[in-house]
Amino acid sequence: MDHALLARADGPVTRARIARDLTALGLADGDTVMFHTRLSSLGYVAGGPPTLIGALLDTVGERGTLMVTCGWNDAPPYDFTDWPQPWQHAVRSGHPAYDPVLSEADHDNGRLPEALRRWPGAVRSRHPDVSCAALGAAAGELMADHPWDDPHGPGSPLAKLVGLGGRVLMLGAPLETLTLLHHAEALAQAPGKRFVEYEQPVLEDGRRVWRRFRDIDSSKGAFDYSPLTPAGQDPFETIGQDMLAAGIGRRGKVGAADSHLFEAADVLAFGRTWMEENIAGSAGAGRSPQPRQAPENPRR
Template sequence: MDASPPDPTAALLARADGPVTRGRLVRDLVALGLAEGDTVMFHTRMSAIGYVAGGPATLIGALQDVVGERGTLMVSCGWRDALPYGFAGWPGPWRDAVRAEHPAFEPESSEADQDKGRLPEALRRRAGAVRSRHPDVSLAALGVGAAELMADHPWDDPHGPGSPLARLVEVGGRVLMLGAPLETLTLLHHAEALAEAPGKRFVEYEQPVLEGGRRVWRRFRDIDSSKGAFDYSSVTPGGQDPFETIVRDMLAAGIGRRGTVGAADSHLFEAGEVVDFGLAWIREKLGGGVR
């Protein structure tokens, strides 16, 4: 008789010493410092937390329980079906076919980038969620401040002034890392957008969007958030991701709170402190100033 297949949840259950329930998440989040009324952008690696009973819906519910009716949750979504920056160099027939028929980005229905994990797609589908209009850099929010955070996301310089990231700082928001790799702290792209240092790198690309109900092609300009807005190779140890280096230096400087949510090593930062530290770090390591 064949052996039973292994239980895929066994390792997750063992990691957190049992299932991670909504109540347990609430207790852990409060212990970390998340509070009622917070506006918080969060990054999550679900597998690091352990077996979350109910999956993303449970985690979102726990976050809502903690921040309450006066709070707002925010995530980075992107767009799963965004065209690569270099598609203009594809063979002519391929490029022409894409230009003729590639669907436009629609904030209400276009799927979030799967590389960002399960939570962004789950949150942007929730009743009352608001997603920003930018196809490549879209974010979504849920809660009392969602519409204000997401409004009029700039087409160009979408990580800079007037962006949802800038507004997160302006409202005194926070950033929560739930087992997520340190290099995924997206708010540091706002620091890059504001920083002026030698060799700053930009990208220009096109994506189809809806304007007045019509599908149109729009050209965008942004910092190079893929390869890096700056050449960090001389100031990061052993090829370490530059954002990981910045966050580790930030933690070493006593910025941020650290705790455990489920089984996940987690961190809570003040958004303004993240940007201020990022700007100072870039200025110290690479020179330049702030625009």
Template sequence: MDESPPDPTAALLARADGPVTRRRIGLDLAALGLAEGDTVMFHTRMSAIGYVAGGPPAVIGALRDVVGERGTLVVSCGWHDALPYGFTGWPQLWQDAVRAEHPAYEPESSEADHDHGRLPEVLRRWPGAVRSRHPDVSLAALGAGAAALMADHPWDDPHGPGSPLARLVEVGGRVLMLGAPLETLTLLHHAEALADAPGKRFVEYEQPLLEGGRRVWRRFRDIDSSGGAFDYSAVTPSGQDPFETIVRDMLAAGIGRRGTVGAADSHLFEAAEVVDFGLAWIREKVGGGR
């Protein structure tokens, strides 16, 4: 006799003392230290939280409950259909087809990168959300400071000065790791962009976007946020992402708060402390202390 397919929620229910509700998430976030009026960039792994009654909207609702009308939520979106950096090495026939017909990036409708999980796509579609204009490394925000944070995302050096990440630091923002892997702490790319250390790697690439209602191709320059802005191989354990190494060292130094949200091991950091620690770490480990 054929066995019934496994229930995808069974594992979640087995390790929770009940459904994780919007109210419960809000209480756990408040206990972790998130507060009314906060501007917070969050990274989430839904499966780590447990069975969330209401799914991603319940998580966003809980975050909004805690930060209130004066607060702002921020997520990293990217663009799911962004072209790979190396598409200019494809056969000419392929390149010609892509240049002729690949859709342009549109902040209001282009899907968030699926690799970022479910929450960014849900938040960027939320009524009132604002998404930044950069096609490769867009962010989205919801709340009182959303428009100011997302405005005029620099085309070049989009993780550096004047970027939404820089503004997050300037406004005294925070970073919430809601069950998310430590290596997903995107704000460390801002530290990489600012770091003056030898061997910094850059990429140049093209993406189509809309300017004045017209589809145009624009060239961009950024740190290599995919392959690594620096060669970290000598200063990180084999098989471990460099950002995980930095965050583990940051936690060992006593930076950040740790708690449980639903069933998820979670962390709350001050954005300025993340960047300061990241800069110092890169300077010491990669730049020889310079």
């Protein structure tokens, strides 16, 4: 047992305690909420991810919906098309297709997305690289017809979350993981927006086929934020801190975790305005972002 985790939250963090803390933070029955979690920050959660998901379900009730970002842990690297031809052939002929039921969520997203997508009744979107999963009353609506191209833009689960009046819950997770800001990037009208194109295998009518996708560069950033953020700080952290300073969002403790609850529409509006005003200003000052090719790392 990690006694440091126990001490951090003044004892074990139970399902009932999490539900009470979520209610105090402002999460309510019937809410549609996308959540991001750093589980260890809550303290010792008795039972782990199922306890947390259970507490969230207790709080939003049967009319509510939970949503997470998943991705695909074992997706082929973006740059496999630059590998030697025999290697490319091996990948193209043998790499399994993305399967919403079987393919694991990206491990970089923590334990909760994988736990939620496996939950009975959960629905996962069809896009291999930026798939999401949802559980609850609006799960099917949120996950349906995830666009192949521009998967962070209109028609995406992120866009639908905003359209349904959804919320975003950060349970000890750093603001740099606020995925909804990628939707703001997709919509923002600012100079120097960067895109990537890549290929991944998917299932169509039960057959494995390779598709080519186009999206904003969500790995290294859809824009060059370097003139606008402190050295070493993720730009989403900067935007998130500015959003909190503007009085947007609720703050509170869930277990031992400093947590935040935002209205999805507020995150989108603030993030898009921040990008359009600041990036345009940066470009106007002679520091126009430079175009970039597909990222070296597989995904954000």
